[in-house]
Amino acid sequence: MNQNNYPEIGGKSAKKALVLLVIVYIFNFVDRQILSVLAEDIKADLSISDSDLGFLFGTAFAVFYSIFGIPLGKLADVWSRKNLLSLGLASWSIMTALSGTAKTFTALSVYRFGVGIGESSASPASYSILSDYFSPKVRSTILSIYSSGVYLGAGIGLFLGGWILQLWTNAFPEPSNAPFGLKGWQAAFMLVGLPGVVLAFFTWNIEEPKRGASEGIETPEEPHPFKMMMKEFIGVSPFGLLYSQKPFKPLIKNILIGLLIFIICQQLTVVTGDLVQWTAFGLGAYFLACWIQSLQIREPATYEMIFGSRAFIFSTIGFPFISFVTYSMAAFGPAFYMRNHGINEGEVATILGLMTAFFGTVGVISGGVIGDKLREKYVNGRLYVGFGVILIAIPSGIAFLYEENLYLSYFYYAFFQVSTPMWVGIAPATASDLVMPRMRGIATAFYILMVSMLGLALGPYSVGKLSDIYFANGFSEAEALRTALALGLSVLVISAVALIGACYYLPKEEKTRLERAKLLGEKID
Known part of the structure; x- marks a missing residue:
């Protein structure tokens, strides 16, 4: 502890917090990823399609994760971050366990909504804690270590889910003889969900660092944190525009934006026939538009630091489209190997689980x-990693999808798993570097929202829908899914173009950050 009774920057408490937050992120992705290895059984049991699976894995989770991530990101900026994290952890763990009681597609969708809401509290709080606990010089490294929980959790989720499913099914081939009549996939949800409630008691005892301490920037305490959060909740609705002294013009603009979103999503519904997908996605897009409009009215400084930064906008487009590919592969990777190489859940759980955990973490x-x-030598050094990801992901992805030899396919899959996560710690570090400490929760919540809407809500669904279309046109289920996953790699072109834009603007905008903040009325000591 230092003289002000705050933990030391980079000290023992910081390292303890990092370890515990990595464990929380592991639980986060165990609960999120387990659906993919259970997908074939859920599909058969609930009589749903690949696009329905994509909706459950992606959109059902992502839209609510996004909408609630903004107000909870604000709460992370003004309230106890470890308390917010603990409450979120307990809630998403309970909703994961309740997923095991679902007997219909609708019920499982509702529980996935709940998991999304609970998990939306985790990363804004964790990013904020770690950014204050460690020097900006090692921020990418620290956030990458934290983000290793994504791949450890995804791997463990595959491993546990697959083996629980297989062992339970072998033990109770007739579900009516199983405890509470549970099927294997239902038991898996329950058994991985409940331990998170216990972990929440440990996270409640994390020591919080002083906000802004790692950069020597004083950040005053907010006396009314929940009032600020409620303003942010209101801000994701049209009512947030009423804060304006002249609300008529913003409301008209909002109505026109809402109408445009409605027309686009209505047309997509006509084309695809998926009302639930595009209703959910349209609501998410509309609430995002409402929040951006209201943020400009309520917190013009935060709005300008985020949306006035072209580097921020380009990076929060470029990196999320990489996640379009990674989430699609995460959602359908196990099904791809089961359909194309004829392996069972146990082998998928063991091989893909271990490979995802090890190579993803590396x-x-x-x-x-x-x-x-690279950042030490080049201002754009972190962004260069994104280009490296794209250059490796495309050939390695095509190789593992089309290689007929199973073991060679695993070999190429390992390359894919090593390369595609390299951006994960880079993106939030870039976002944090472009805003002030008090804005990090909101900035990272917006970044996560973009990952959720562009990557998670669109990726698995789009690949699932393409798979359904190819299957309906005479492809086998195996070939339909393989082709859909391969076509999904094409969105990396969007990532490359956006990252070029980020590289162009980042040097100037990072250099003028404090100057721009002062001009916007921020107090900088």
């Missing part, structure tokens, strides 16, 4: 380290 941590090293 990739995300090495990406952060490489990014920080």
Whole structure:
């Protein structure tokens, strides 16, 4: 502890917090990823399609994760971050366990909504704690270590889900003889969900660092944190525009934006026939538009620091489209191997689970380290890692999808898993570097929202829908899914173009950050 009774920057408490937050992120992705290895059984049991699976894995989770992530990100900026994290952890763990009681597509969708709401509290709070606990010089490395929980959790989720499913099914081939009549996929949800409630008691005892301490920037305490959060909740609705002294013009603009979103989503519904997908996505897009409009009215400084930064906008487009690919592969990777190579849930759980955990962790941590090293020499050093990801992901993805030899396919899959996570710690570090400490929760919540809407809500659904279309046109289920996953790689072109834009604007905008903040009325000591 220092003289002000705050933990030391980079000290023992910081390292303890990092370890505990990595464990929380592991639980986060165990609960999120387990659906993919259970997908074939859920599909058969609930009589749903690949696009329905994509909706459950992606949109059902992502839209609510996005909408609630903004107000909870604000709460992370003004309230106890470890308390917010603990309450969120307990709630999403309970909703994961309740997923095991679902007997219909609708019920499972509702529980996935709940998991999304609970998990939306985790990353804004964690990013904020870690950004204040460690020096900006190692921020990419620290956030990459934290983000290793994504791949450890995804791997463990695959491993546990697959083996629980297989062992339970072998033990109770007739579900009516199983405890409470549970099927294997239902038991898996329950058994991985409940331990998170216990972990929440440990996270409640994390020591919080002083906000802004790692950069020597004083950040005053907010006396009314929940009032600020409620303003942010109101801000994701049209009512947030009433804060304006002249609300008529913003409301008209909002109505026109809402009408445009409605027309686009209505047409997509006509084309695809998926009312639930495009209703959910349209609501998410509309609430995002409402929030951006109201933020401009309520917190013009925060709005200008985020949306006045072209580097921020380009990076929060470029990186999320990489996640379009990674979430699609995460959602359908197990099904791809089961359909194309004829392996069972146990083998998928073991091989893909271990590979995802090991190679994904190596990739995300090495990406952060490489990014920080390049950042020492080049202003755009961290962004260069994103280009490296794209250059490796496309050939390795095509190779593992079309290689007929199973073991060679695993070999190429390992390359894919090492390369594609390298951006994960880079992106939030870039976002944090472009705003002031008090804005980090909102900035990272917006970044996560973009990952959720562009990557998670669109990726798995789009690949699932393409798979359904190819299957309806005479492809086998195996070939339909393979082709859909391969076509999904094409969105990396969007990522490359956006990252070029970020590289163009980042040097100037990062250099003028404090100057711009002062001009916007921020107090900087």
